Amino acid sequence: MPTPPPRNVGSPNRPMPKGRALDPVRVLRRYWKGIPVWGIVGALIGTGAFFLFARVYPLYSGEVMFEVRPGLGEATDIATTDTISDKMVERVAATQVYLIKERSILTEAVTNRTIRETVWIEQFIDPATNTVLIDEAVDQLIEEVGTVIKKGTQLYGVAWSGHVPADIPIMLNAISDSYMRRTKELDDQGFRSNMELFEDQGRRIGFLLQDLNDDLGAFIQQKGITTLDDARFSAAMFEIQQLTEQATLSRQGLMGLKQTYLQIAAKLDGTMEPTMEDRLRAENDNIVIRQEQILESLQANLRALRERLGASHPQIKESEITVRATKDQIESKILIIIRRNLTAELRETDSLIQRTEASLERTEVEIEIKDASLRDLASNQSVFEGMESKRKRLEMQLDENQRLTSSLKLMQLRADASRVRRLTPALEPREKSFPKIEIMIPVGIVLSIGAFVGIIFLRELTDQKIRSASDVLIIPGARVAGVLPDVDEDPSGLEDAELALLTSPDSVFSESCRQAWAGINRSLQQSAHQTLLVLSAAPEAGTTTVIGNFAVAAQSSGTRTIVVDCNFRRPCLASMFDKDDGRLGVADLLADGAGLDEVIIHTKSGVDVISAGTPANRLFQRLGSEKMRSILAQLRDKYDLVIIDAPPSIVAGDAVLLANLVDAITLVVHSDKDERGLVARVLRELGQSRAEVLGVMLNAAVGTVGGYFRKNYLAMISYSEQDDNDE
16 A cells, blocks of 8 residues: 655645735625615605705805905095905905904994894893893804805905894894994094194194294394305315315225225134135145145055055055145145235235325315315305205105195095995895705715615624635635635526536536636645545535536546545435435445445546445444545545545534545635634644645635626637537
């Protein structure tokens, strides 16, 4: 008896993702019928909410709009200016909407006698005193009143909503009137302030002008003159002008020298950096030039060394240090020479300053001597002309002040001088602003569908049932061996999945079985396995159906295949191949009541079958015996593949007995029935056996033949039918 090949106790799997991995498209496809239903429910809820709110909580809205006007540039302008900048409009509108909600304005609006006609004010009337609770009403109004700024226009406004349409115009017009009165008061206050300022300035100018006229008359009487000679064209005046020009030039030169002196001193003190000219002059010094030549020689030597030696060679390091030291020495020498040059310039500038000051002093003495003869003559004339000039300026200022005062009075009288104008009064609304049927129905639909989708996704997240391959991957250590679709979703119209590879070879289910078996067969061949145990975690998982189709797929590929029914509790493998489940089989072999050749059943499909055996000999305790091990060894010699059917592990321990006798195991899980916890427990138990767990076969998965895959399967079926017709 050949020794079976070594088997892996476990197989490493890739890390499993944490948490439940949801496929939104798959989930929505499964529950898509509920979306239109809940959409209709949402529409009904929205309609009901519309009528409910329309009856118990209707709202009517209104608004009063104002315009930001450019205003008048001058009081005599025929009309206001044509344009105003967007930034100015935005700033003015923002200021005004803040002013509209100012507490004093809303208080004035609430105290308006017309407000007592509204239903809104009744909630703030004290029954005991029959007075309005002003503060409470204003607090409520501050919360309810809204402001509007229309972008791209010069419009802004105030809006308010109430439950009674007749209240809207009363409230908004009261607020608007209060706001316009406050605006008018602010404009008048500004005009009054400006008027008082101009009048005070006019009185001050008048007093100054009167005092100046008095001083001028007194000056003429004191000097006893009626006319003055013009001293501007005398020889003394000509000489004074020349001396004055000379003195002016000397002063300018002296100022320049002093400024130069201060700059040089600042450079020496370190408060001011030397200029580029100072540095260039120092760099042109012979000492620096010689040092630069030495530096160029050192740099040339360094370049030669770098070409011959590596960057880390000691000579290169020493040469680099010498170059840096030479550069530092040159820079230090330049700074010393700059300081030497600046010191020399400072001494020279100081000498020039002293000479210039002496020359200026002599010139000024000469000017004073020459000026003495003209002083008396020019003094009186200068005083007189100065007083005349000052009087003319005061007269001009007084005229300008009077013109501005008149212009301000005229502007105050003009109605278009204000920067704010009310465009439209508030009107009683004819339609409700809330609720609106065109809003309530879509909102109801969105909320209902959103709640429905949220519930189904929450259910998917909390549900422990396995529905897709992604659910299998969540289980630690689990991997997907294959996925078989639900028969009801097969577009080929498959009615029975048992032996579908024989009865409906072109169906989607059959193609899925072939693909799944290809993966399992590849794993079996890689590890040279011959015996495969197929079992489920719970009953009704479709294990027998999977075994039958896998056996047909293996046999059709040339693999000698036999299936063994070890499900003593509910045998049905032989009957699937139209044979009797109660005939001699595995139980009789274990009881030594028959030989191996006697129990092997040959079927039309080419797959050989061993039934569970006669009911009297079906003792599951024998499945883990050495006799069973011997039977499997004999079957390995006769067949390339032995597929064993076992009862569900949750209801029987037979699978655990067989797991240590076979080479490989595949666990069949029924979609939407088996839970992850159960599958995880079974995988842990099977993982302790000597057989290799090839993975989980997901059966009857819903939604796997939809969308893109459905198109592929339909194309495959169509292609197969076309081939049959061509033949």
